[in-house]
Amino acid sequence: MSGLLALLDDVAGIAKVAAASVDDVIGQAAKAGSKAAGAVIDDAAVTPKYVQGFSADRELPIIWRIAKGSMINKLVYLLPIGLLLSNFAPWLITPLLMLGGGYLCFEGAEKVAHALGVGGHGHTDHPAAGEEPEDPAHLEEKKAQGAIKTDFILSAEIMTISLAAIPESNFWMEAATLAAVAIMITVAVYGAVALIVKADDAGLAMAAKGRLGLTRSLGRGIVRAMPYLMKALMVIGTAAMLWVGGNIVVHGMEILGAPWLYDQIHHAAEAASHVVPENMMGAVKWAVTAAFDGVFGLALGLALIPLGEKIVTPLWRAVFVRKAH
Template identity: 65%
Template sequence: MSGLLALLDDVAGIAKVAAASVDDVAAAAGKAGAKTAGVLIDDAAVTPKYLQGFAPARELPVIWKIARGSFFNKLVILLPVAMLLSNFAPWLITPLLMLGGSYLCFEGAEKIFHVLFPHGDSHIEEDMDIKDPTHLEEQKVAGAIKTDFILSAEIMTIALSVIPDGSLWMEAATLAVVGIGITITVYGVVALIVKMDDVGLYMSQNSGTGLGRGLGRGLVKGMPWLLKLLSVVGTAAMLWVGGSIMIHGLHDLGMHHPYEEIHHLSELAAAAMPANIAGFIGWAVTALCDGILGLLYGFILIPIATRIVSPLISAVTGKKAH
């Protein structure tokens, strides 16, 4: 009997340790997920464009295909790579973060440059030319998964950088939770967005009340504006996150400007405000400064990417780099 009680006591102890580990994973995943919010917004804003041209019946199947590719990107490719970096080359995490931050700044600045100076792109025009409709879905899904891979790499690297030091399994579990949670969130939101106009159309035609029909018409008319808003928010998020990554990366590498100036300006702004909004104002000033510097850095990167990096990639791969 004493042996059984001892066994039960050991099981209870193991259960407590396991519960504590689950709590630690959840807490770390929550912190990491908050840090990746900007990239998540951009991911949700970018994906709907890959669904243009499909019949409504194919939209959800296409989203599911892209989501499966995203799960594969995060869990099968990027998670093991992140674990190798964390345990064998942790010094590479900051440079890789800065490389991803540079990409975000470039993408955000390029979108604004296109708005300020509209011009045609041959690769975009080529993408819009549906030469073989039977392969359109495969091409769109492949393009979306490639874009997802870049954003997923940034998400996983950001998450890895904020996970507290612990066991290999805790780090892996936290990254897995972050990867799964973000993928479900992003593509769940995308599914809601792309089907909302269908829901609105159904309500406008079949609702038994005037209020329901009016709400349906409002959804149909409002979706294009929502997509435009998402695009703007996604661009702002890219510049904010990219600029923040670059500034913090320089600080971590020993270059403390402009990190210290932004931090000082944020503290001054917060101190001048009532206590109930001081924290928000401090964050807003920091985010604004990060975004402005991210935009300026992105503008610098545009000629480098288009005149040097893109031709170099094309020369190496034999394919035109987009």
């Protein structure tokens, strides 16, 4: 009997350790994933365009297919690459992170320029992309593959940012945390996309079939609100990209031995936080830092637009578009 009690006590101890490890993984994954806010929001904002033009019954299957492709991108390709970098070439993480931050700044600035009508193409494809095949199955395949390729870039940013945010730990903790980040973010992004895409259908159904006047009014309200929601999501996503991208580059410069800009932003945020009540100091410091990071991100992104549009994008299309055709 004493042996059985000792065994049960050991099992209980192991269960507690396992539960604590799971809590650590989830906690670290949540913190690491939050650092990739800009890319996550942009991912959620971009994906709905890939189901436009399809019948309502094909929207969710397409989103499901893209979500599976996103999970494969993160778990099969990007997670092993991230672990290899972390364990064998950690010095590469900061430069790669800065490269991803620069891409976020470029994407955000391109959207701003496009909105102002002064250049930039946002996420629009090359001219040949308008020549869509007539066969719906072929078109669906093309759209899904395009979305998965776009997701690969955004997922690479998310995983790199998350990897840099994970505290120093062992190989298995890093692997479990990155896997948790991949699963949590994919479920959150594509769950949100599914809700966004089907919200107008739900609103139309409520407006047409609702038994109560309140239900019908709510349905009409949802339908009217969806275009504004999409615009708001794009604005928030663009702002988040510029802020996060700028922050990554500024912080990377500081790590690589060029701390001047980081120090100036830090001092400005500190000074601003001391002119408000103590309970608001943290919020003001964060807001000022984010504002300066965002302004820097916009300036850097605008400077990168000619490089992206004249060199990087044509090379990408020459390699991948021709290969696809």
